[in-house]
Amino acid sequence: MTIASTTQGICFLVLSAAVVFGSLGVVLLPNIVYSAFLLGGVFLSVAGLYLMLNASFVAAAQVLVYVGAVNVLILFAIMLVNKKEAMADIPGLGLRRLLSGGVCLGLFLLLLRVDLTTPWAVPGPSPIGDDATVRIGIHLFTDYLLPFELASVLLLMSMIGAIVLARRDVFSIDIVTGDDVDQALIEKSRTPLLIETPPAETTALETRR
Amino acid sequence: MTILRSPLAAVSSGLDLQGSFTTAMEGFGLTPGTAHLLWLPLPMLLVLVAAVIGVLVNVWLERKISAAVQQRIGPEYAGALGVLQPLADGLKLLWKEDIIPARADGLLFTLGPILVLIPVILSWLVIPFGQHMLISDVGIGVFLWIALSSIQPIGLLMSGYASNNKYSLLGGLRAAAQSISYEIPLALAVLAVVMMSNSLSTIDIVNQQNSAGILSWNIWRQPVGFLIFWICALAECERLPFDLPEAEEELVAGYQTEYSGMKFALFYLGSYINLVLSALLVAVLYLGGWGFPIPVEWLAGAIGQSVDAPVVQVITGSLGIVMTVLKAYLLVFIAILLRWTLPRVRIDQLLDLGWKFLLPIALVNLLVTAGLKLAFPAFFGG
Numbered sequence: 246m247t248i249a250s251t252t253q254g255i256c257f258l259v260l261s262a263a264v265v266f267g268s269l270g271v272v273l274l275p276n277i278v279y280s281a282f283l284l285g286g287v288f289l290s291v292a293g294l295y296l297m298l299n300a301s302f303v304a305a306a307q308v309l310v311y312v313g314a315v316n317v318l319i320l321f322a323i324m325l326v327n328k329k330e331a332m333a334d335i336p337g338l339g340l341r342r343l344l345s346g347g348v349c350l351g352l353f354l355l356l357l358r359v360d361l362t363t364p365w366a367v368p369g370p371s372p373i374g375d376d377a378t379v380r381i382g383i384h385l386f387t388d389y390l391l392p393f394e395l396a397s398v399l400l401l402m403s404m405i406g407a408i409v410l411a412r413r414d415v416f417s418i419d420i421v422t423g424d425d426v427d428q429a430l431i432e433k434s435r436t437p438l439l440i441e442t443p444p445a446e447t448t449a450l451e452t453r454r
Numbered sequence: 455m456t457i458l459r460s461p462l463a464a465v466s467s468g469l470d471l472q473g474s475f476t477t478a479m480e481g482f483g484l485t486p487g488t489a490h491l492l493w494l495p496l497p498m499l500l501v502l503v504a505a506v507i508g509v510l511v512n513v514w515l516e517r518k519i520s521a522a523v524q525q526r527i528g529p530e531y532a533g534a535l536g537v538l539q540p541l542a543d544g545l546k547l548l549w550k551e552d553i554i555p556a557r558a559d560g561l562l563f564t565l566g567p568i569l570v571l572i573p574v575i576l577s578w579l580v581i582p583f584g585q586h587m588l589i590s591d592v593g594i595g596v597f598l599w600i601a602l603s604s605i606q607p608i609g610l611l612m613s614g615y616a617s618n619n620k621y622s623l624l625g626g627l628r629a630a631a632q633s634i635s636y637e638i639p640l641a642l643a644v645l646a647v648v649m650m651s652n653s654l655s656t657i658d659i660v661n662q663q664n665s666a667g668i669l670s671w672n673i674w675r676q677p678v679g680f681l682i683f684w685i686c687a688l689a690e691c692e693r694l695p696f697d698l699p700e701a702e703e704e705l706v707a708g709y710q711t712e713y714s715g716m717k718f719a720l721f722y723l724g725s726y727i728n729l730v731l732s733a734l735l736v737a738v739l740y741l742g743g744w745g746f747p748i749p750v751e752w753l754a755g756a757i758g759q760s761v762d763a764p765v766v767q768v769i770t771g772s773l774g775i776v777m778t779v780l781k782a783y784l785l786v787f788i789a790i791l792l793r794w795t796l797p798r799v800r801i802d803q804l805l806d807l808g809w810k811f812l813l814p815i816a817l818v819n820l821l822v823t824a825g826l827k828l829a830f831p832a833f834f835g836g
Contacts (some may be wrong), residue, residue: 305598306601309600312604312608315602317611317630318634320611320630324611324627325627377624378593441661
């Protein structure tokens with residue numbers, strides 16, 4: 246056994262263990278922030294597995310998209326809303342956990358059966374290394390053009406959704422009743438600090454309500 | 455798993471240290487595998503040491519130049535002209551007590567600075583100082599750097615969250631928002647360069663620029679891309695005018711507030727190594743990398759020497775290292791001067807600049823480059 250293959254074996258074992266235990270931690274840990282950070286670790290380990298398959302471009306893209314964008318956004322969202330408050334007890338928590346655990350176990354067994362019954366080609370096709378970048382580009386702009394463009398439509402939809410959610414003034418009319426809806430933020434009226442304000446202005450907030 | 459592309463396969467000229475080392479070791483009766491194993495840690499160690507020394511030089515420059523800008527003297531007692539001052543700073547940080555705040559999350563608090571530093575050091579993998587003088591000529595070159603630099607905000611968010619301090623959290627969130635916003639125009643500016651050189655590899659990018667010395671550097675063909683890249687690189691390094699995540703007047707010190715001792719030193723190292731790295735990448739992508747303003751082939755021809763002669767190879771190799779470092783430190787000088795000259799932008803101005811100005815300009819730059827490449831393939835890498 247050469248040094249290279251030993252190193253490869255050790256790397257594979259470590260990365261696989263990181264993926265398996267990391268993803269278990271993502272699901273099972275009670276602290277959502279830990280779950281999110283572990284998810285980043287899992288993504289990185291998957292990138293490492295790609296690297297071991299000689300797919301360096303896919304590995305770098307995995308790091309850039311999943312770790313650099315998706316995971317950072319997840320963390321961002323968690324940290325913006327994460328308030329330390331006690332969760333209310335959910336009724337029938339034990340039964341729910343049992344059911345979801347059963348579904349997951351069933352899915353796992355199904356995948357295991359597929360894995361064991363499929364005749365895999367061992368060893369697989371030899372990796373083409375750095376030429377993979379060119380090959381991926383050619384495929385994306387020829388036979389995979391339609392899925393590629395459809396993915397961009399999906400992104401456009403999510404972008405429009407985000408803009409609609411962020412710009413609350415778009416819906417100034419209630420869709421159901423047709424009445425005007427007051428979308429103004431409840432905030433203190435802006436008055437300069439040192440200038441005497443007329444008494445009528447101070448009650449503006451109450452009268453508007 | 456290809457870690458090192460075999461340099462023996464490359465036919466292009468230039469000093470090949472690995473080849474010489476391997477041959478010399480085989481001369482002592484070692485197998486090629488063992489010789490390779492002995493060689494592997496050497497460039498990594500060398501680059502690590504170079505990066506740390508680069509930081510020391512950088513800190514000294516920062517102190518001296520800031521003093522000159524403000525008409526002070528700056529450090530002067532530790533060594534001649536205060537050159538030992540950064541070393542004293544480092545030693546002080548080494549001896550300081552390592553504090554983890556009582557209500558902080560100890561594990562994440564410790565992991566944060568490590569996650570910030572590791573991607574920055576890993577990125578040195580693709581920085582070339584000569585034809586064969588880099589750790590690894592991976593095919594995805596600059597893309598590896600872009601991917602690695604996107605890991606950093608996770609470390610910043612982690613340390614900001616784990617400190618259990620509102621200023622730290624705000625600093626971490628700002629750092630993440632800033633780095634996401636500026637990564638996109640940065641990548642688009644790099645993409646225009648990559649499109650011209652038909653390769654992601656840093657070696658190919660430099661070789662494509664060095665056909666006619668200073669005249670063929672990318673800065674003349676990509677002036678807008680150069681400016682976009684420089685602005686985005688400053689924002690990624692969190693240098694003034696973009697040091698929002700650690701704005702002293704607003705956030706104490708941002709995500710670094712609760713840190714001291716070596717953990718703080720890791721942040722400090724990370725930010726300065728990142729600055730040198732960005733300057734090196736600007737030099738590689740736009741200023742011809744290790745290239746001399748006049749092509750060395752012409753100079754060697756003028757004095758009647760072959761480029762492949764051993765003496766000429768040693769001279770050109772050293773000249774390449776000197777040129778790369780010189781260009782990088784010129785850019786570092788500009789960055790330091792900018793830091794002590796410009797005021798800080800506001801967070802809304804920062805995001806406006808990134809999304810509403812740099813992103814459209816970078817897209818237009820990419821489109822124009824593609825058009826020029828089709829129209830003038832001789833000048834824009836057909």
